[in-house]
Amino acid sequence: MTPSKPPGKRRRSAPPPRLPSPAPPVALSPPGFVADRAEAAARVERLLRYQFCDRALLEEALTHQSFSDGALSYQRLEFVGDAALGLAFSNFLYLTNPTLGPGALSTLRAANISTEKLARVAVRHDLYPLLRRKCPRLDLLVGQFIESVKQELMHDLATAPYGGSVVKAPKVLADIVEAIAAAVYVDCKFDLEKLWKVTRWLFEPIITAETIDEQPVTTLHELCQKHGKVAQFKTWQKDGMIVVNVFVGGEMVGLGSSEQKSLGSVNRNLLSSASENIGQNLSLN
Amino acid sequence: MTPSKPPGKRRRSAPPPRLPSPAPPVALSPPGFVADRAEAAARVERLLRYQFCDRALLEEALTHQSFSDGALSYQRLEFVGDAALGLAFSNFLYLTNPTLGPGALSTLRAANISTEKLARVAVRHDLYPLLRRKCPRLDLLVGQFIESVKQELMHDLATAPYGGSVVKAPKVLADIVEAIAAAVYVDCKFDLEKLWKVTRWLFEPIITAETIDEQPVTTLHELCQKHGKVAQFKTWQKDGMIVVNVFVGGEMVGLGSSEQKSLGSVNRNLLSSASENIGQNLSLN
Numbered sequence: 001m002t003p004s005k006p007p008g009k010r011r012r013s014a015p016p017p018r019l020p021s022p023a024p025p026v027a028l029s030p031p032g033f034v035a036d037r038a039e040a041a042a043r044v045e046r047l048l049r050y051q052f053c054d055r056a057l058l059e060e061a062l063t064h065q066s067f068s069d070g071a072l073s074y075q076r077l078e079f080v081g082d083a084a085l086g087l088a089f090s091n092f093l094y095l096t097n098p099t100l101g102p103g104a105l106s107t108l109r110a111a112n113i114s115t116e117k118l119a120r121v122a123v124r125h126d127l128y129p130l131l132r133r134k135c136p137r138l139d140l141l142v143g144q145f146i147e148s149v150k151q152e153l154m155h156d157l158a159t160a161p162y163g164g165s166v167v168k169a170p171k172v173l174a175d176i177v178e179a180i181a182a183a184v185y186v187d188c189k190f191d192l193e194k195l196w197k198v199t200r201w202l203f204e205p206i207i208t209a210e211t212i213d214e215q216p217v218t219t220l221h222e223l224c225q226k227h228g229k230v231a232q233f234k235t236w237q238k239d240g241m242i243v244v245n246v247f248v249g250g251e252m253v254g255l256g257s258s259e260q261k262s263l264g265s266v267n268r269n270l271l272s273s274a275s276e277n278i279g280q281n282l283s284l285n
Numbered sequence: 286m287t288p289s290k291p292p293g294k295r296r297r298s299a300p301p302p303r304l305p306s307p308a309p310p311v312a313l314s315p316p317g318f319v320a321d322r323a324e325a326a327a328r329v330e331r332l333l334r335y336q337f338c339d340r341a342l343l344e345e346a347l348t349h350q351s352f353s354d355g356a357l358s359y360q361r362l363e364f365v366g367d368a369a370l371g372l373a374f375s376n377f378l379y380l381t382n383p384t385l386g387p388g389a390l391s392t393l394r395a396a397n398i399s400t401e402k403l404a405r406v407a408v409r410h411d412l413y414p415l416l417r418r419k420c421p422r423l424d425l426l427v428g429q430f431i432e433s434v435k436q437e438l439m440h441d442l443a444t445a446p447y448g449g450s451v452v453k454a455p456k457v458l459a460d461i462v463e464a465i466a467a468a469v470y471v472d473c474k475f476d477l478e479k480l481w482k483v484t485r486w487l488f489e490p491i492i493t494a495e496t497i498d499e500q501p502v503t504t505l506h507e508l509c510q511k512h513g514k515v516a517q518f519k520t521w522q523k524d525g526m527i528v529v530n531v532f533v534g535g536e537m538v539g540l541g542s543s544e545q546k547s548l549g550s551v552n553r554n555l556l557s558s559a560s561e562n563i564g565q566n567l568s569l570n
Contacts, residue, residue: 075387076379083368083375083394090368091475094361102360109368190376192477 031142032129040130044180047125050198052187061179064133064172074179081182085113088196097209104209111207116221118177119169121202123149127176141170168230177202224248316427317414325415329465332410335483337472346464349418349457359464366467370398373481382494389494396492401506403462404454406487408434412461426455453515462487509533 034040041058045051052058057077065073089109097105111117122128128142148167181199188194205211224231232247246254319325326343330336337343342362350358374394382390396402407413413427433452470480490496509516517532531538 076385076390079387079390079394080372080375080379083372087365087368087372087477090365094365094471100361102364105361105364109364186379190477192372192475 031139031146033131034129037132043130044127048180048184048198048202050184052183054187057183057187058180059132061176061183062130062132064131064135064138066135066138067132074175077179077182077186078175079182080185081178081180082113084185084192084195085178085181088192088200089113091192092196092200092206100209104212108207108209108212111212112203114221114225115171115174116169117203117207118174119145119171120149121177122173125202127180128173131172131176138170138172142173145170145173168232220246220254316424316431318416319414322417328415329412333465333469333483333487335469337468339472342468342472343465346461346468347415347417349416349420349423351420351423352417359460362464362467362471363460364467365470366463366465367398369470369477369480370463370466373477373485374398376477377481377485377491385494389497393492393494393497396497397488399506399510400456400459401454402488402492403459404430404456405434406462407458410487412465413458416457416461423455423457427458430455430458453517505531 034043037059040062041052041055044058044062060072061074061077063073065075067073086109089112090105093100093105093108093112097108100108123146128146133139145167181195184198185192185195188198200206220231229248234245234247245252319328322344325347326337326340329343329347345357346359346362348358350360352358371394374397375390378385378390378393378397382393385393408431413431418424430452466480466484469483470477473479473483485491505516514533519530519532
């Protein structure tokens with residue numbers, strides 16, 4: 001393993017490298033759409049092994065505001081789902097980590113329900129084609145993200161389940177997961193335990209105190225999101241090495257590299273060096 | 286009613302007034318401490334009309350990290366309580382506002398569980414003296430806030446239940462409320478409905494879609510908090526008028542005035558003018 005160099009020192013001796021040009025566009029297959037709405041609902045029910053008492057809730061969860069000019073959309077459910085998943089993960093983390101302090105608990109909760117993490121849940125279970133929408137721009141963004149996740153999987157990068165794409169995760173993907181979770185929660189009369197039983201497996205692998213250090217990417221996304229910044233990652237291979245650069249506001253704030261093929265097992269230094277630099281350089285702390 | 290003038294225009298024609306000097310120090314009575322711990326627990330139980338199965342949870346909720354160098358403190362419970370109150374209010378607002386959009390729902394949730402609102406719950410029910418702590422500086426801050434709330438009540442200002450003090454609410458006061466809520470929630474085996482039944486009345490008056498416009502102070506606190514800023518309010522009377530100035534970063538961003546004695550019924554214009562100015566002047570939007 002090659003430890004990452006302190007980027008702060010690099011920046012004082014030489015001008016920081018700029019964000020590399022975006023990769024050339026690839027031919028994207030559109031995300032698709034399931035026009036048969038009974039089939040769309042049935043897919044979710046099969047996925048969750050849960051049958052809705054009120055399927056209208058599920059259809060609401062699968063409707064983007066662009067579909068009917070906002071007359072009906074998943075947004076109210078997403079409002080509930082965000083809080084329901086927040087408490088479900090709080091309970092789980094509180095009970096499974098009896099000695100962990102509040103800071104570490106908060107970091108774990110944030111990492112597990114981050115936009116990056118939930119968007120990957122939506123991609124993994126092919127949820128976007130179930131969404132009623134009329135927004136070609138959204139399709140394009142989602143298509144780019146899905147392609148980016150596929151590329152990671154092809155390269156067998158261990159970041160894939162957690163987030164670490166060069167393409168920012170579109171919020172709509174996380175929204176769908178939160179809205180479906182809320183549809184289950186409201187349908188089972190606000191029974192949080194039931195919601196957790198039905199949906200928990202979707203969120204596997206759950207980021208734990210033992211694995212959090214292996215998800216520098218997720219943690220950095222969270223750190224930046226908290227301060228209204230956007231982290232971008234550029235992952236590339238050179239001479240058998242994997243190299244990751246972290247950019248915030250177009251400026252490089254951290255890098256990590258490894259001779260192995262797994263980012264997850266390598267970039268433990270990336271988080272601390274980049275976090276420190278983000279704090280120092282952008283006065284976020 | 287005298288509507289507030291657009292502060293943006295005022296600022297272009299004349300230099301903005303600066304934050305007035307703080308009021309002269311008043312003789313503070315220390316917040317006090319209930320050394321008899323059985324009595325402290327009994328007070329909470331009488332208040333909530335709830336008997337704990339495990340009183341150790343309640344004692345944990347009533348212990349500040351300064352008491353035993355962080356060995357035991359309310360912080361883990363506060364982590365759960367924050368999320369539990371978040372979902373409890375989400376459910377309540379979702380069910381009682383079937384046509385309200387997600388933005389308004391989020392604003393209502395934030396207003397009801399803001400530090401300002403919860404700190405006033407702690408003051409109203411005299412919870413701070415029940416807290417085990419060893420931190421004279423905290424006592425001082427809390428004492429100042431309690432005094433400031435008392436002053437508002439003496440002046441019969443309608444902001445008192447919601448927040449609008451010149452003194453910023455100390456986070457510890459909101460923490461105590463969240464930790465006690467979590468103690469109940471964990472004690473009753475994570476039954477959110479039970480938690481809501483036991484604690485809901487503490488949060489009265491709940492800020493609703495009908496009354497949110499009457500709480501410009503709470504809403505502005507939330508807006509600023511969201512963007513890492515601190516709002517300060519200076520309320521004063523002149524020639525039978527009540528005048529409120531809003532400062533962010535020492536700069537005045539809004540003002541409202543009224544011939545009535547109730548701020549709540551008057552300052553509907555304050556929120557929109559100050560919010561707009563905060564967004565424009567501090568590039569928060």
